[in-house]
Amino acid sequence: MQSLMLLADIGSGLADTGSRVATEFGWNWQNFIAQCLSFSIVAFCLHRFAYHPIQRVLEGRQRRIAESIANGEKIKAELARTETEREEVMTQANAQAAKFIEEAHAAAARVLAQETQRAIAAAEQIVAKAREASAQDHARMLAELKSEVGRLVLLTTAEVTGKVLTPDDQRRLSEETSKLMAA
Secondary structure, eight states: OHHHHHHHHHHHHHHHHHHHHHHHHTOOHHHHHHHHHHHHHHHHHHIIIIIHHHHHHHHHHHHHHHHHHHHHHHHHHHHHHHHHHHHHHHHHHHHHHHHHHHHHHHHHHHHHHHHHHHHHHHHHHHHHHHHHHHHHHHHHHHHHHHHHHHHHHHHHHHHHHOSOOOHHHHHHHHHHHHHHHHO
16 A cells, blocks of 8 residues: 555656646647647658658669669579580580591691602602613613723724734624623
């Protein structure tokens, strides 16, 4: 019960304090109601004409931000896919390039082998022609040598014997000299 009394005393003390503050600061309940009514009208107008449009703009911005984020994710996925495709294309291009290089090396080796064979064949032909020409020159020189030696033998024999050789003597001496030269 004492607590009730204490509360009643506190309640009456608060009321007295409230009325005393109101009179000291010039509180007027009509002005208070008018200010509450003015505040309510201003709050309603702000809510109606400012808060809702701002709220719609913010929602639109949030929507655009969400779309931008979604588009960013799509772009990242597309970029990753494109990068993968690019790597695949580069891998294929490198493989084809390696294949082309191998084929070029093989073709170059074949051409080198063919040209080497042609060069060897040409060299062999040149050597064969040179040998043939050498053999012909050798044979011609031997023939010239034989005829010259034969002529010299005839002249020497004619000088040594002091007689004129008949055509039969000349033929016989030429044959003997040729036999000696061949041996």
